[in-house]
Structures are given as C-alpha cells and as structure tokens.
Amino acid sequence: MNRLLNAILATVTLPLIGSCAVAPTDERGIALADQGYFFVGGDYTTTNDGQIRVGQMFVQYQVPLSQTQRYPVVMWHGGNQTGTNFLATPDGRAGWADYFLRQGYAVYVVDQPGRARSGFFTDVYGSTRRPTTASVSTRFTAPEMTNLYPQAKLHTQWEGTGLPGDPVFDQFFASQVEDIADINVIERLNREAGAALLDKIGPAILLTHSQSGPFGWVVANDRPQLVKGILAVEPNGPPFYENTTVGAPEWFKDGPLGRSWGITRGPLTYDPPADDPQALGMTRQAAADGPALVRCWLPAEPHKLPRLAGIPILIIVSEASYHAPYDHCTSKFLSQAGVKHEFTRLPDVGIRGNGHMMMLEKNSLEIAALLHGWAQTNIK
Numbered sequence: 405m406n407r408l409l410n411a412i413l414a415t416v417t418l419p420l421i422g423s424c425a426v427a428p429t430d431e432r433g434i435a436l437a438d439q440g441y442f443f444v445g446g447d448y449t450t451t452n453d454g455q456i457r458v459g460q461m462f463v464q465y466q467v468p469l470s471q472t473q474r475y476p477v478v479m480w481h482g483g484n485q486t487g488t489n490f491l492a493t494p495d496g497r498a499g500w501a502d503y504f505l506r507q508g509y510a511v512y513v514v515d516q517p518g519r520a521r522s523g524f525f526t527d528v529y530g531s532t533r534r535p536t537t538a539s540v541s542t543r544f545t546a547p548e549m550t551n552l553y554p555q556a557k558l559h560t561q562w563e564g565t566g567l568p569g570d571p572v573f574d575q576f577f578a579s580q581v582e583d584i585a586d587i588n589v590i591e592r593l594n595r596e597a598g599a600a601l602l603d604k605i606g607p608a609i610l611l612t613h614s615q616s617g618p619f620g621w622v623v624a625n626d627r628p629q630l631v632k633g634i635l636a637v638e639p640n641g642p643p644f645y646e647n648t649t650v651g652a653p654e655w656f657k658d659g660p661l662g663r664s665w666g667i668t669r670g671p672l673t674y675d676p677p678a679d680d681p682q683a684l685g686m687t688r689q690a691a692a693d694g695p696a697l698v699r700c701w702l703p704a705e706p707h708k709l710p711r712l713a714g715i716p717i718l719i720i721v722s723e724a725s726y727h728a729p730y731d732h733c734t735s736k737f738l739s740q741a742g743v744k745h746e747f748t749r750l751p752d753v754g755i756r757g758n759g760h761m762m763m764l765e766k767n768s769l770e771i772a773a774l775l776h777g778w779a780q781t782n783i784k
Contacts, residue, residue: 434505435469444604445517445597451527458528461597462487462521465512466501472508475609475632475783478601479513480594482614482640483587484535484580486520487513489613493764494575495563500611500763503772512605516616517593518584529589532582537568540580543726544761545573552649552726553656554696559724560757561765576764587662591618591669598623602630609783611775613637614727614760617734618668625672625711633716633783635775638725638760642733643667644686644701649726656698656729666703667737674707674741683707693732700733702740709741716782717745718775722758746778 446460464487465476479490479501490501490513501511515522518529526532541549546566547556564572584590598619602608607630612620617639624631643666646659663669664681671681678684685704692699717738721731728749735747750758755770762771 434502436466437469437471438467440465444600449528456525458525459517459593459596460522461517461601462515463512463601465510466505467510468505468508470508471510475607476510476512476605477504477609477611479511480610480612480616480619481516482616484583486579486581487515488579489763493768495572500772503769504776507776516590517597520581529584531585533585534582535580537577540577541566544759545576547724547726547759552651553729555724555728558757559759561767562759563766588669591622594619595622595626595670599626602627606630607632609633609635609779611635611637612639615640617641618663621668621672621712622670624715628711628715631715633779635779636717636719638721638727638731639719639734641667642698642700642730643737647698647730667734672709673711675710676707678707696729697732698730700736702737706740709743712743717743718778719745719747721749722762723751723756724758725760727760
C-alpha cells in the first residue's frame with residue numbers, strides 16, 4: 405500500500421464510487437494515512453469441486469491522517485445487511501464510517517462471513533433466507549404503516565415513503581442480501597472471525613447492530629483484553645426467546661428459543677460455571693417494566709459474566725423500532741450478570757422518531773455523535 409499516494413488522493417473531494425443515486429449534500433473529503441482491505445479467519449475444506457476456503461471475513465479499513473483516538477472502531481452489521489450500512493446512507497449522505505474517521509478513529513467495516521464480499525458457499529453454509537420488500541418495509545423503513553407494535557406509529561426519520569418505487573427505498577433494498585438460514589452457524593463463524601480480527605489489529609471498540617449484537621458479547625468473552633468498549637446498537641435479543649410482534653390488541657408473543665445461553669446462541673463463561681445452558685434456568689417477569697414493553701425472560705438463578713465485567717458498554721434503542729419493546733431485557737440480563745453498562749433510550753436524550761436502521765435515517769449523524777461522545781467519556 406502506497407501510504408503517501410493514499411494520503412494525497414484522500415485530500416481531494418471525489419464522488420463516492422458506487423454511491424447512491426441522490427447526490428450527497430455533505431462534505432466528503434477526508435485525509436487518510438492508509439486504507440485497504442484484508443481477510444481474517446476461515447479455513448480450507450474439501451468439496452465435490454475440490455479444496456475451497458470458507459469462514460473468512462472481509463474487512464475494509466481506513467486510517468485518518470489525523471488519528472487522534474487511541475482505539476479503532478470495528479463496525480459490524482446485522483442480518484440481511486452488509487458493511488454498506490456504515491459507508492453512506494441510501495439518500496446520499498455520509499455514513500457512520502466517515503463520521504468516526506472525522507473524529508480521529510481508524511475504522512474497520514466488515515462483511516460477515518458468508519455474506520457479500522466474504523463469499524457464500526452453498527454446499528458448506530447450507531440454505532439461505534432472503535429479504536422481501538414487505539419484510540424490509542415492515543421492519544425497517546415504514547413500520548408505521550403496519551403498526552405491529554405500539555411504538556411503530558412514532559417512526560418519522562426514514563427519508564421518503566419507505567416503500568418500493570421510492571428512490572431511497574430502492575437504493576436501500578438493492579443493498580439487502582441473502583444470508584445463512586441457520587443463525588447458530590452465523591454466530592459461530594462471526595465469533596471465530598471476530599477473535600481473529602482483534603488478534604490481528606489489537607485492542608478495539610466494537611460497534612454492533614442487531615444480529616451482530618451477540619457477536620460483541622462472545623468476542624468480548626473470548627478476547628476480554630482486546631475489547632476496549634462495546635457500542636451495542638439495538639443488539640439482537642431479547643434474552644432466551646425470540647419476540648414476535650403481532651399487532652393490537654395482543655402486540656407480542658414468544659417465538660422459538662433463540663439464544664439458549666441467554667444473550668447468545670453459543671456458550672459464555674459464567675460464574676458459577678454453566679456447562680449446559682439449562683443450568684441457567686429461565687424465569688419470566690410476572691409483569692412488564694412498563695406499558696408497551698414485553699415481560700423479560702431471565703436466568704432463574706444469577707450467573708455472573710466475569711469476562712464482560714469491566715468492559716465499558718453502551719446499549720441504545722430508538723423510539724420507534726421493533727426493538728423498543730424488548731431491548732431493556734438485554735440490559736436487565738447484563739445487570740443480573742454483574743456487567744455494569746449504560747442503557748439509553750434515544751427519546752430520553754431528545755432523539756426521536758427513529759427506527760431500527762438508525763444509521764441510515766435523517767438524523768443518523770446526531771446518533772453517531774451520541775456514540776462518539778459516550779466513548780470519549782467512558783472508554784479509556
């Protein structure tokens with residue numbers, strides 16, 4: 405990598421290659437000391453076609469010329485998504501990667517194993533699940549139109565209609581991809597690749613979103629000295645059972661047992677030790693913590709998570725996301741496990757109207773500033 409040439413080219417403001425159809429309105433020029441990509445993790449296996457490599461994770465990195473932050477940020481996307489979530493917004497504005505670069509962080513943006521630039525191999529990874537326009541608009545871009553949970557009607561921050569035919573929706577939907585149907589496999593592959601990434605780059609801050617939320621917990625469990633902080637943006641949950649939104653008047657019902665180890669599908673290091681997830685037990689709140697919230701499932705007996713304790717953790721949840729009814733349950737689980745953290749509902753700090761894909765919405769940089777400010781105060 406020619407670092408001098410990169411630094412010179414990066415000072416010139418150029419159109420973002422492969423960006424959205426709508427012209428950006430913000431400043432894009434960022435001076436870089438280095439940029440590039442690499443792969444981490446994975447191994448060779450033999451298929452009917454011969455030897456191939458699977459399990460690897462694509463990592464794109466940029467280092468600002470003025471790197472003022474001690475630790476880099478690793479940005480980890482969610483289900484059906486890719487690293488494009490952090491590179492720009494569908495209406496053409498700068499993304500969170502640019503924002504954090506401007507604040508002096510080195511930024512690593514990944515594509516999960518078995519996804520996008522990491523590659524997919526059907527005979528190894530198995531069947532896939534694919535997004536549809538209905539599932540994307542209902543969950544992400546226009547939940548207010550189906551109103552499947554009480555907070556949905558508060559959604560105001562998506563640019564445009566959030567429906568097929570709207571240019572912003574069309575740009576976003578074009579970024580959606582098939583992913584591995586077995587989420588247990590997804591977590592295992594990301595756990596291995598995430599540890600390999602930190603082994604390569606050293607101590608870092610993990611910024612997780614949605615499906616990647618548990619990856620932050622398992623990688624912190626496996627590499628506690630290398631995870632200097634976790635910014636968990638609506639981490640996948642709630643503990644134990646999936647939650648299904650069904651509309652009024654019932655609103656919620658339990659789905660299948662998704663995270664048998666509480667907040668993860670794979671084992672964590674508990675104290676007292678738990679060699680089997682059944683050792684945790686499960687009990688449900690008799691009453692929810694408030695209106696429009698689910699009743700949380702929690703361990704019947706407290707089990708501590710000593711490897712996560714001491715890592716600065718922020719969990720944020722937006723006002724109108726389908727996560728709003730249940731992300732507090734993940735917070736309660738961590739508290740019971742002796743993991744000090746901060747749980748913030750965005751409307752409580754004056755940030756209103758957001759859905760689950762808040763990094764792409766109209767006020768996305770306001771939320772990025774919140775994350776950066778918290779990191780400055782709490783991650784040393």
